[in-house]
Amino acid sequence: MPGLAQYVGVIRLAVAGIASQTGYSFDLAEDLKLAVTEACSYLIRQARSETALQVDFDCTPESVSIDVISTTVASDSPREHTGGVAGDRLPDFALDDFDVGLTLVEALMDTTTLSSEDSGRTCLHMTHALNGEGRP
Amino acid sequence: MDIKVNTRPLDSRAYAVEVQGEIDVYTSPRVKETINELIDQGHFNMVINLEGVRYIDSTGLGVLIGALKKVREKSGKIVLICTNPQIRKIFNITGLIKIFDIYKDEEEALGSFVGAA
Numbered sequence: 001m002p003g004l005a006q007y008v009g010v011i012r013l014a015v016a017g018i019a020s021q022t023g024y025s026f027d028l029a030e031d032l033k034l035a036v037t038e039a040c041s042y043l044i045r046q047a048r049s050e051t052a053l054q055v056d057f058d059c060t061p062e063s064v065s066i067d068v069i070s071t072t073v074a075s076d077s078p079r080e081h082t083g084g085v086a087g088d089r090l091p092d093f094a095l096d097d098f099d100v101g102l103t104l105v106e107a108l109m110d111t112t113t114l115s116s117e118d119s120g121r122t123c124l125h126m127t128h129a130l131n132g133e134g135r136p
Numbered sequence: 137m138d139i140k141v142n143t144r145p146l147d148s149r150a151y152a153v154e155v156q157g158e159i160d161v162y163t164s165p166r167v168k169e170t171i172n173e174l175i176d177q178g179h180f181n182m183v184i185n186l187e188g189v190r191y192i193d194s195t196g197l198g199v200l201i202g203a204l205k206k207v208r209e210k211s212g213k214i215v216l217i218c219t220n221p222q223i224r225k226i227f228n229i230t231g232l233i234k235i236f237d238i239y240k241d242e243e244e245a246l247g248s249f250v251g252a253a
Contacts (some may be wrong), residue, residue: 033191034191034226037193041161041194041195101193104193
């Protein structure tokens with residue numbers, strides 16, 4: 001997906017679909033939707049140029065593992081913060097004093113690891129134990 | 137991912153802001169814009185009704201916090217209506233449950249504005 005604000009909702013829909021197909025509880029599905037949304041928003045916010053977002057799921061009977069990856073696709077085109085519902089980027093208001101996105105991810109998931117490479121690839125890896133909740 | 141934000145005067149004490157849909161990084165600017173319009177018009181007491189909200193993320197919470205800061209500077213108040221357990225859970229995790237007064241319906245929320253005019 002393009003690393004743009006309007007696609008975050010589409011990713012959230014995909015998460016809901018995967019959670020439904022794998023038989024996760026409503027509560028777990030809602031937690032995964034929020035965690036992935038926050039991860040996407042965080043990576044879009046951090047990006048300094050045009051990015052693409054990739055979300056990988058690894059569902060096993062024991063756990064669900066999710067990688068949300070942002071990759072720089074055009075480092076020579078600085079990102080503009082046009083904002084607004086009609087805009088294609090993040091809103092122009094700052095959340096410097098209330099950026100709780102990652103806090104939410106950490107609260108909802110069992111493990112969270114953020115890694116970044118010089119190439120412009122940043123990955124937020126999250127896992128959640130299923131305790132018999134899923135039937136992949 | 138559409139969002140609807142409607143406003144209406146409740147009585148002399150407060151304005152209602154009714155939000156329907158999903159409040160996320162894409163739609164939250166519309167909520168912010170509507171609340172800011174009310175503040176610009178001099179309405180500093182608001183009941184924000186989240187009963188029609190299916191989802192809210194940290195960006196949406198940021199909008200609510202920003203609005204609360206603004207109205208408090210004018211001795212105003214913002215209270216919320218929310219019974220959705222998923223959304224209340226987010227307020228709990230973030231600690232915002234201690235910052236916002238959250239009620240189950242409009243009547244109860246309006247009761248918190250006793251003395252305001």
